[in-house]
Amino acid sequence: MKRLPEVAGVAAPLWSRDGRILMVEVAIKGEELDADAKVGALVAQTEAVQKSHPRLLLEETGSPSTSKGVDQQRNDDLALSEKITLPVTLITLLIAFGSVVMAIVPLLLALSSIAAAIGLSMVVSHLSPDVGVGTNVILMIGLAVGVDYTLFYLKREREERARGGGRLSAEALVELAAATSGHAVVISGLAVVASTATLYLASDVIFSSLATGTIVVVLVAVASSLTALPALLVVLGKRAERRARRRAERGKPARRARGEGGGRIWAALLRPAARHPLATLCVSVLALLALVLPLTGLKITEMSRDTHSREIPAMRVYDRLNEAFPEQRVTHDVVVRADASRTREVTGALRALAGRADRDPLFADGSRIVTSADHRISVLRLKVPYLGNSRQAKTSLDHLRHDYLPATVGRIAGAEYGVSGDVARYADYPAHQNSKLPLVIGALLLVTFAMTVYAFRSVVLGLIGVVLNLLSAAAALGLLVLVFQSTWAEGLLDFHSTGSIGSRVPLFLFVILFGLSMDYQVFVVSRIREAVLTGVPTRQAVLDGLRTSASVVTSAAVVMTTVFVSFVFLHIIEMKQIGFVLAAAVLLDAFVVRIMVLPSALLLLGEATWWPSRTGRAGRRAAAVSDRAAHEQPVVDVR
Structure with missing residues (x-):
């Protein structure tokens, strides 16, 4: 390994406690982002040594190998999803168009x-x-x-x-x-x-x-x-x-060309909203709110190596390595930057910090301090014998940040310090997401409202669009929590529950669903507004518009659901969650919100739907003019 141009250094070999496994740590040159392209040389070297020593088992693992394995698995999964999606989409379209x-x-x-x-x-x-x-x-x-x-x-x-x-x-x-x-x-x-x-x-x-x-x-x-x-x-x-x-x-x-369609099926589906709009609205909203309830137990975590599929060879080696060297599972990197003249003071503070960690059962022995060539940067590496996303690892990070660092390095005037490593990454990334969530959601609501008002010149429709999108997204997210934070669906969807939801999933759901829901909103309401502008009463326009657009909205929803469901078959847990929650959200939006909630709300609002625009009044004037013209039209006998 030392002779490879990709390698920066090789650490001393380390034996496991039972003397059966030997670990050699190899550092790759360059940036971490470039390591995936360089790890192939290490894998080839490992395989070459394995061939010359058939009685030994030699394997390689690490972040670059894991990343390559995840990328390869993702590519294979995407190829599988395409094989599923395209035929089903074609069949759906054949049914829709004949x-x-x-x-x-x-x-x-x-x-x-x-x-x-x-x-x-x-x-x-x-x-x-x-x-x-x-x-x-x-x-x-x-x-x-x-x-x-x-x-x-x-x-x-x-x-x-x-x-x-x-x-x-x-x-x-x-x-x-x-x-x-x-x-x-x-x-x-x-x-x-x-x-x-x-x-x-x-x-x-x-x-x-x-x-x-x-x-x-x-x-x-x-x-x-x-x-x-x-x-x-x-x-x-x-x-x-x-x-x-x-x-x-x-x-x-x-x-005979196919006409507007609608048929008895859609008439039957719309009948509850048409006959009992208030009851239909209440029942539908209560059902969606029931799905929202599991959100109270939502747990957000950063999906890490501990959640990757074990079908990746590097991950199986990683598990065996953790079992043989439990004290090497996680490393905290305490980084200090100070003037070069204060190197001795910084080193002393880091030794004091290491002493405190040695007396803490959450940390393992074997801490070491490394100083840069210019003596401005010092790094203390502390081992933790727990998995990176475990409660004990997170507690050890809290001890470092809130107790040990302020009491040691924190007393050095002018010194800058922080903690990096897997545990810090798993804690800080979701925290960063949560801090940005209000800003993104607020901007999303504002954009959705503004686009709806611009499209239909109606503040009421803008408010309805925001509320319905929030309701369907929250219901889908609650359903995701119900399925993926529990273990009852593991066999059904082929996953191992982490007891949490990926930190990127909620934000991605809200943004993408709000955008895709606008497809249905714009298409359906455009048909209704088009009829109203020709003089059709709002009630009749709502029923006719929904009936004529129901089949295309349903076909589109089935296609979207097929695309998203295909991602449930992927091995990457976060992609599974994204595929499931988007599929659930689209189905709820198409079959509950657009068929039950939206028509009920519009029927109850009547002409107020178009406030403050004059759409309803313009439609009534158009109808009056049309009727007057019809009555004033002279009758000509052309026998």
Whole structure:
């Protein structure tokens, strides 16, 4: 190992207490972020020595090897999720459209948007670094919104085709779809981008990567829906017109186009809200609040090596190493910076700190002090015989920070000090997340409210959107706590409960769900507002708008759920949690909020829904003018 150019140094060998296992610590040159690319040489050297000593078992582990194993496992898992997602999505679209061509179009838009977004993200990464999660989120969000936006277009184009009865050209049909559903796509896309941008306020490179990947793929999907998709629909429409003419020339009856749909199923689902809006609203909200209750026991932790899948070889070696050398499990790095002339004073204080730690049962023997070449930086390494995310390890960190350091190093005037290491990282990162959570959530609520008010000129709808999104997100998070903080679902979902939720999950859920919920909100309410502006009473517009949009919202929700559920099959526990909670949130939003809560609320509010705009009054005036024109129209006898 010493002769390898990647190696900075090799420590003295250390025997386990039973004399069966020998550990050799090897330090890699350069930055920690570059270690993954250099660890291959160490692995190759280990394998070479193993071959020459077949009676011994030689294995290698460490943070770089673990990271490489996790990355490889993530890539394999993503390939599996794609194999699951694409066929199920295609089947869903076939059911929705009854046409192979029309089912393939949404997938083409989604996959081409994903490919373009991955390419663009490579360029953007020079400005906003990607820590390795950008591609994951592009795949997850790209397939969901790409299919969603295409569904909105296709459904509206088919409705206009059925309504036109063959009198409108392909170009006119696409123009009508663009003016209605196309406008909704732009608004919902911008809403997703605006809400996702609030993740930058978390001041965290991982959330910045998630935000950048989401924003890039959504913008590409919106651009595709405004350019490539309409062009493709015109081509397909002209092809359908030619087929219709040929059928007519042969004397065959024209194929009946699918209309607005709705059907008996959606009429039945909407019946409770239509007949008993107050009771439906109360029951639905109470059911969602019941799911929110488990949130009172929410425990947030930073997912670490102790939570990685044991199918990774480096993790199995890590476990055996911890068992053989329990005193080496965790290291606290106490770092002190002071003037070089005070090196002796700093060293004395660190020795005093080490003495206090030696008398504390939470620490193990074997502390050592290292000083930099310029004598300005000193590091005391303290061993802890517990896992990094254990209660004892966290208590040892509290002892260091609040008792031992202030009583020793803290008395040196002008000295700067701190504690690093795995335990500090597991404690400080969630604390940082929690400190940023109010800022991000506050900005998210403000953005959602502003986008809704801008889209519909209604403060009431803006408030309703914020409240419903909060309710569905909180209910989904409560369901996540119920499933993943307990052990009852371990066998069902193939995971080992850590008794906690990953620190990134809640914030990611709120931001992404608020953005995706705007898709449904904009699409559904746009149909309702469109009807109201033509003079339809608000009550009838709500029922008709929900009935005509129910099938596309459901199809979109099923596709999104399929994408997110595929992540539940991944080995990485945090990705499992993200996939589960997003799938649960989308289902709750589509089948409870949009079918039960939203229509009940709008029916109870009536014309007040549009306050302070004059949408309802404008619709009534339009209806009055239309009726008056109909009565004043002269009757001509053309016998």
